[in-house]
Amino acid sequence: MYLIFYLCEVILDQSNEDINGGEVFSPTVEDNNQDTFLGSEKSPKKNPENLSPNGLKAKGGQYKVLARKYRPQKFEDLLGQETMVQILRNAFSSGRIAHAFMLTGVRGVGKTTTARLLARSLNYKSSEVDEPTIDFSESGDHCQEIMESRHIDVMEMDAASRTGIADIREILDSINYSTSSARYKIYIIDEVHMLSKSAFNGLLKTLEEPPEHVKFIFATTEVHKVPLTILSRCQRFDLRQLNEELMLKLLSKVTEDEGAKINEGSLKLIGRAAEGSARDGLSLLDQAITLSTGNEDFDVSSVRDMLGLSDHARIIDLYNFISTGEIDKALWEIKDQIELGAEPSVIILSLGEIIHEMTRLKVTNDDNDNLFLGPENMARIKELKEKTDVKRLTRLWQMILKADQEVKSSFKPSSALEMVAIRMAYISNLPTPDEIIKSLDDDEISEKKNLDAKTSQKSIEEEKDIRDDKIMSKINSDPRVKKIMEHFPETEVKSFNNMEDSKSESNETE
Structure with missing residues (x-):
């Protein structure tokens, strides 16, 4: 019997060893790619072999995506969140640190990253500093483990997959125990709005009066779904989306560090497609860098093709057919685009963008070109806007809003789109209600x-x-x-x- 146990132990030990070098795999290996973000100091670890973008790989042959590689490592790296950083700096310097934080915002603005930075600040300890601070002069004793989400006293929970009261009871049962090595025991709950009603109710009392060594950090994209009784117990921060200037700064810096050659017009187009999300912008930039590798003809049109924005010329044709009452041509255009792979919902969305851009030009006389449409399409839109008025464009916009729901809920979206085009064509020449x-x-x-x-x-x-x-x-x-x-x-x-x-x-x- 003992011999059997001994053999099993030997087999298990051997299965954990690397067959190449005999080293034991560890899930907590140091991440050499997260040593800098947008700081002026360039780390020698970023590209140690001076590889080109297509040859830059992490150890083991695994490529680290830009969104993870350039994750902010300190509060100064958080673009567009100056107000939040200033509040936290004043709170930490004066000792007015809340026991619970609520981080809200759209996707990709840095909620989870900010939560980890907060945990790092609360548990910061170095050879010179042994108190909570947001100014990291050097990497502290717990910083690396916290930023890699593997610290024993900083627990992250995904509320989207663990929504019940049983999961909250695990937290409640563990908060009474003291910390293992850090100053505070910190619970980060992502997508907190997904918790059930009973789970929220189970948190109320503990969230109002937690032990001195416990801090809660919540993150959510839908703060309106969080009960007011929870919100009133937290210090709330609304993370802002990146504007075009900050997005361009981020993309330009990453492009330079990666050694890629992408012009400013292409970066602006990527930034607008990201819609204020830093993660989306870096993901799209990752694709653009891959597309530009070995492609001497890479330009703005290439990025527009990559983003699926090359069919706006045909959408303008569709609008023109509808506005002039040429129903047969409009239906043919719809059928041809669907056969080429365009989704009816995407056609409606693109048609709405054309009408919105035309209305905006009509009321503002703005001559700035829309990078999404391109100069040729903008010239056509400026010509078409002279043939209509704001009242008719507003009526078409209202029809587009209604048509979007009809197409999405229809048993046959293509038929619904055709009926919408017919209705718009007949109504476009009719007098408005005011008339x-x-x-x-x-x-x-x-x-x-x-x-x-x-x-x-x-x-x-x-x-x-x-x-x-x-x-x-x-x-x-x-x-x-x-x-x-x-x-x-x-x-x-x-x-x-x-x-x-x-x-x-x-x-x-x-």
């Missing part, structure tokens, strides 16, 4: 004026008849008139005007 209302108002005003004119004329005639009757009644009762009538029996006076005529005839006779 219809104004036309009805004008007709009503004109009719009222005619009616008033007829009524006024009738009233004048009636008043004149009444006046004549009164005058004739008075005249007929006058004896002198009777005497005159005896001399002219053939004359009949019916009105005052008739009497005047009779008087004129009498004067002529005399």
Whole structure:
């Protein structure tokens, strides 16, 4: 029996050894790629063999993607988060450190990285400093393990996969134990909005009054789903998206460090496609660097093709067919694009972008070219905007918003897209609701004026008849008139005007 156990032990030990060098694999090997970000000092470890971008690989033949390679290692590396960094610096210097932090923001702005930097700051200890600080003069005793997410006192939990109260109970059961080596026991819960209601309720009491050696750091992309009772117990930081200037700075620096040759126009295009996400921008830059390797013709159009933005010319054709009422050509264009692999939802999205850009140019007269569309397409859009007005463009935009939902929920998206194009083509030439209302108002005003004119004329005639009757009644009762009538029996006076005529005839006779 003992012999069997001994043999099993030997086999297990041998399975952990590397067959090449006899070294034992460790999941916590030091990451040589995360020694710098955008600092002025260049680390000799970044590209020790001075390899070209296509030859730069980590040990073991595994390439480290740019989003991981250039992960910020200190607070100064966090682009666009100056307000948060200043608040934290003041809080750490004055000792006003909260016991729970809530980090919110869209994808790729640095929530998880900031959480690890916070954990590193709280547990920072070096030969010169032994207190919480956000200014890292050198790598501390716990820094490397924390940034690699392998420190025993800094626990990260993904709430997207561990959502129940049982997972929270594990945390609650462990917080009463003291730390192993660090100053604080820190719990980082990513995507915290995914926790169940019971899990949130289980956190409330501990989150309000945690032990002195415990800190909580939450990260979420949908902060509106987090209960207010949780938010009120945390110090909240909203991480901002990178603007075009900061994104260009990041991409330019990484491109230079990687030794790649990508022009500024291409980097701006990549930055706009990233939509403020540093991780998305670096991932797209990774693709662009790979595409540019050995490609002498690499330029902005190449990046536009890589991003799938090369069909805007045909989208403009589709808009033109719809606006001119050429339904058969519009349907043919839709069918041809779908056969080439375009998704109906993407066609609707691109059509909306064209309408938005046209409306923006219409109201601002901005001559700056849209890098997504390219100079040729921008010239066509500027020409088309002169043939329409803002009211019609606004109505088409409202139809696009509704059509997007119809196409996504339809049993056959291509048919839904065709019906949308037909509806837009018929409605594009119809008057707007404002024009219809104004036309009805004008007709009503004109009719009222005619009616008033007829009524006024009738009233004048009636008043004149009444006046004549009164005058004739008075005249007929006058004896002198009777005497005159005896001399002219053939004359009949019916009105005052008739009497005047009779008087004129009498004067002529005399």
